[in-house]
Amino acid sequence: MRAQFVMAEIWIGLRRNLTMTIAVIVSVALSLSLVGAAMLLNSQVNQMKGYWGDKVEVSIYFCNKSDQKDVKTTPNCASGEATQAQIDTVHGQLDKNPLVQKVYTETPDQAVVNFKKQFPDSPLAPYVTASSFNNSLRVKLTNPALYQEVASQVEGQPGVAKVDDQSAVLKPLFNLMNTAQWVALAIMVIMFGVTLLLIVNTVRVSAFSRKRETGIMRLVGASNFYVQMPFIAEAAFAAAVGAVLASGMIAVGKYVLIDMVLKKQITLISFIGWGPVISVMPLLVVIGVGMSALAAVLTLQKYLKV
């Protein structure tokens, strides 16, 4: 098979069908950027959930040495670092509480490891040591709505610095992001449908406009592959261009939305870096080209018989 000849045929086909080709490119670019956005949103959610993520609803922090000096925020820690006995007492009470499903312990050493996992890029990471953290218990409830009953049981006990309702802080955010993911997914499905119809129609029109050529090709004994290949390559090429555009769009989107805006306004959350963005790009190309080529093949089964 002669590559140059094939390329020339593809080029002729693309130009002949220029408006349709542009429509396919734009449509593929839009649906793939939605795919990319949904994937990145997902990595963002996973990153924010961090190590404990949705495993726990309540975090109980015990006093450490520095809490002793800070009487205003942690009046319960006046007597210094929590003892192991105090920790065990609280742990024991929680184990007996029927509302508690499971209790995890996190020592300051484990906390360091988890922090570095969740904030690998943080400028603080090299300075974080065990002394920055408290001993803590992480509690999973049988019913997260009953947080208050468990909190009141342990709050104010000797050695307990602070009780956090984890879900109160993060749940709304997760809910929002989950919703965003679903919305992106729904729009994506619709866009994919539209894109597929466009590709099918473009291939059909293209096959029809080259009926003469393909008729002659079949007559002189060109293989099916040879007859169909230019159409498939055309669709794949348009999709590849669309995927590159989509990659550009999500890169710009990540830079503008996260790096320029969100990162500066919200310092508490660890945002995704360029790693996930770059790893999504080849996926977009594969999905786009694969989908488009497949649609072309199936269309040609119907419109270009032997």
Add this chain to the structure above:
Amino acid sequence: MIRFDNVTKTYPKQNRPALDNVSLEIEKGEFVFLVGSSGSGKSTFLRLILREERPSTGEVHVLGKDLAKLSNWKVPHMRRQLGTVFQDFRLLPNKTVGQNVAFALEVIGKPRGTIKKVVPEVLELVGLAGKQDRMPGELSGGEQQRVAIARAFVNRPMLLIADEPTGNLDPQNSVGIMKLLDRINRTGTTVLMATHDQAIVDQMRKRVIELDQGHLVRDQSRGVYGYQH
């Protein structure tokens, strides 16, 4: 070369068969006219040989192969051994004469060197030497049909199938085309030609097969177009 065994072809949603129980054999090297009034089944006969259609019942053998047993992906290979010419020339209007002939070689993956060599050769054979760079639109009907024959013959097929190749030509051009087909036949290529052209059939005195409403009604060597026409 070609054998039809009790071949019947009924198109979908038609109650009368286009070909009805036709059996015949065509040997290697023959020149055969296929005649009959419009709708008698000539083109259907040719399409069955090209495997553009499949028989409803009966067997079609071409080049020693039972076409029913030929899998779809082998059909292109079979067609490379056949040449085809039609009434409407079927040239690509935006390619030159040379490119039109070369196209048939390119799409079956022939190397460029071969193409460069054989295209001028075959154009000379059909009497179009020097017209390689003309566009089909700049040629007469007879010349366009010569391009089509060049394209059909460039692979030196065993069998040349022509469906009313002179149907769009004046008598003078028709004679030229027939001389060309006769020459091709003399190289050993079997020629099977469907036609309405009484003068040509009567003049050539080759084997004549006549169809009437799908029935084989006459198979005559050194025949004429017909008694009743």
